[in-house]
Every structure is written in structure tokens, then in C-alpha cells.
Amino acid sequence: MIAKGWTFGRVGRLALLSLGALVFLAPYVFMLSTAGKAQSDIFTSALSLVPEHFYYVANFAKALARVPMATLLWNGVLVCGLIFFFQVLIAIPCAYAMAKLTFRGARMMMVLVMLGLLVPIHATALPLYVAFDSLSLLNSYTALVAPFSISVFAIFMFLQFFRAMPDDLIHAARLDGMSELGIVARVIVPNAWPAVTAFAIFSVVAHWNDLYWPLVVISKQGYATPPLGLMYFRAAEAGDDYGALMAATMIITLPLVAAFLLAQKRFVEGITMTGLKG
Template sequence: MSRRPTRRFSVARAFRLAILIFFAALFLAPYAFMLSTAGKPQSEIFSATLNLFPQTVSYAENFARALSRIDIGRLLVNGVIVCAAIFVVQVLVAIPCAYAMAKLRFGAARVMMVMVLLGLLVPIHATALPIYVGFANVGLLNSYTALVAPFTISVFGIFLFLQFFRALPDDLIHAARMDGMGDLGIIARVVVPNAWPAVTAFAIFSVVAHWNDLYWPLIVTSDQAYATPPLGLLYFRAAESGDDYGALMAATLMITLPLVALFLLAQRKFVEGITMTGLKG
């Protein structure tokens, strides 16, 4: 006979679920507000009463105004180009560095680990001015290079892959060496195929961070042809439409949806990668 759950267990479980639901609602509230405002006419947005659901549905009008005010397609293309270029170069740099620190034995390994940890403490704001001056001197402002180059080395990515590679069995590396593989062959044919959960987790972190970044594009870009999605929204509000919150929320919704879709598609690998990076071999 199976035991019936005790009252204590049921109350504890209900309490945990209530806490989770509360924080989920708290984090989803801005998105619900954005979705609601994107479908309201101007008069209803500034009304004295607050309604979550639009009384007069105006999604078509707001989306049409948003598409006419800014080039959403160009913003999305720029965002994809910048985020993809940053992510690809970050992975190409971070994986060999993390592999060397995790699986190779050399004297400077501890020093490199300290440098990586120190690098995590340095924000982009501390180095923005000298980098900007350097790009200005060589004429690289208003270009994809200026948007991508400062982020091609990710100390966070190195640290994340380092923790993941430490959990890989050393026997895999030794077996690959016995088969005649060099370090580059081991990285390409052994390490990377086993590192897809970590790569996926890092992809979510990298893409979300740089897709939503406003600080650096605002500094190095004044040409709307190179505007990233957050910078495009700033242009949208500056184009004499700051009070048109319905169209602004519609544009924000179109820019946010790709990130939501990306996370939903990669959710399983993301959780797996974050979980496995905490294991030590």
C-alpha cells in the first residue's frame, strides 16, 4: 500500500509553490505591462484607471506606427550580426584557453587563473574611454568592428568553460593522445562535442547581454545604419514620439521576442550547462 502524503509535506510543498509563483509573477510583470500597453490606444494608456487588458484593442495601429517610425528589420539584423560575431569569436578564444588551464600542466596556470578572476571584476565602463579614443584615432567608429572588438575576449566565458572542462574525465584526453591527436584535434573532436551544454549556456548569457547593451553602442555609434536594438528604441523616442507609448511598447515587444524564443529553444541545454559547470572532476 502506498503512503498518503502527510499534511506537513503538503503544506510545505504548497508554500514552496506559492513562493515560486510569487517571484515568477514579479519577474513577468514588466512583460505583461509591455504586452498590455502595446495593445492600448493613447487615450487609454493615460487614463486614470489602470486596466491590464485593453478596453479597445489597438495592436494593429501601434505595430503599424512602430514599423513606420523606425526600421525594425535593420535593428534586428544589426543585433544578430553583432551578437553572432561576438559569440563566435568569444567561443573560439575561450574554449582553447579554458582547455589549457583545465587539462594542461604548465607553470603559469595559477597566474592565468588569477588573471581570469581579476578580469571578472573589471567592467566595460572602466575601459570605455581609452578604447573609444583608440577607435577614434584609427577611424573605426560607426562600424561593426567598434561594436564587436571590445567583447571578443570573455573572461566569464573562459571561467565558465574552465569549470565545465574540469568535470571531463582525464581518461578521454589520454585516450585521444594515445590515438595520435594533438591538442587542437582533442579540442575539436573530443572537448567541443562534449561541451555543447556549456556552449549553449554561454550563448544565452552572451547574446542576452550584448543584445540588450545600450551603453557601448551609444558611445561608438551615431549612424542609424549600425544601430543595435536598444539604441534603435532610443532613436524611436527621440524622433518626436516619446509620448507614443503604445507604438514604443510595440517596438519593444518586437525586439524582445527573439530573445524569448531563443531561451525557450535552448532552455533544456541551458539548465544542463549551468548544472554541469558546478561539478568537479
């Protein structure tokens, strides 16, 4: 018997959501399990998520000893933070101008933004690599940050959010004598935090997990980002120790999990409010 207030539709939706959550959590659960196993326990015919012998301390100690984990995490935080800072700094004024100002070329700018969403980093990797090489900027934070400083996705996302903001708020600011830059700094930005937080999740996750571009421009371990650092880990002596490798992967993914759990309310608010008005 179904409890009062519950319907078959609601039970079905909860079951479907639970199944989806299980599918998405399965790789992380498997990683957590493998990080606590000895090598002999990993390569067995029987699949068991609970380790027979707990090797968490040993595996985490190996992970911290074989690669400069603190350097990898610092590089990831620095690169993702700089990319996000410049993306927001550029995208908010651009999106505000396209959403609230009338000028020639606004439609063409929108077309260019939409076209920009279709261009992957792989298409521009070769000319960017040649340019950075000619400027002697390979193996630097500049090479990791500069190509992503302008995000057309951020412009598009903030554009949708700003279109939903009431024009009366901006007209009142103009009557108070604010300049357009003052309106952006004192009116738009304080009201755009839900969208900024939502975009932060997309930006940080994408660039924290990015392996392709760091693999192209970085060859020195001192500038390696977390995913590239895992490749160095696998190339190290006894790199087939998957228990230690999974422990290193857990250390690298924990900051993302913690950040998302802390910002999930703002993330949902930003996504919801961005889609209010097309």
C-alpha cells in the same frame, strides 16, 4: 485538505516560485497590455491590463514605420552572433589549457581571469573609444564586436566545465595520436555543447540588451543595435506615443524570449554540469 503526495513544504516552494514568476513576468505583461492601448487609454487614473479598445495593429504598424526595425534586428543578430563566435573560439582553447594541461603560469592565469571578471566595460570605455577613433573605426561593426571578443566569464565558465570532464577521455585521444588542437576540436567541443548553450544565453542577452557601448561608438542609424534603435524611436516625431513604443519593445524582445524557450533545457543542463566540480 492537501492532496496525497503533497506536503506543506512543497506547497510553500511552489507558491514562492509562482510569486517570483509573477514578479518577473509583470513588466512583460504590462508591456503587452500597453502595446494594445490607445494614447487616451494609457494615461488614465484607472489601472487596467485589458485594453478597452484594441490598438495592437495600429501600434505595431507605427513601430515598424518609424524606425528601420529589420535593420535593428539584423544588426542585433549580427553583432551578438559575431561576439559569441569569437568568445567561444578564444575561450574554449584557453579554458582547456588551464583545466587539463600543466604549465608554468597556470595559477597566475587563473588570477588574471578572476581579476578580469571585476573590470567593467565602463572602466575601459574611454581608452577604447580613443583607439577606435584614431583608427577611424567608429560607426562600424568592428567597434561593436572587438571589445567583447575575449570573455573572461566564458573562460571561467568553460574552465569549471572542463575540470569535470574525465581525464581518461583525453588520455585515450592522445594515445590515438591526436594533437592538442585535435583534442579540442574533436573531443572537447562535441562534449561541451551544454556549456556552450548555457553561455550563449548569457552572452546574447547581455549584448542584445547593451545600450552603453553602442551609445558611445555609434552615431549612425544604419549600425544601431535594438536598444539604441529604441532611443531613435523615442527621439522621432510624436515619440511620446507609448503604445507604439511598447509595440517596438515587444518586437525587439521576442527573439530573446523565443531563443530562451528553445534552449532552456540545454541551458539548465549546462549550468548544472558546470557546477559539478570546482
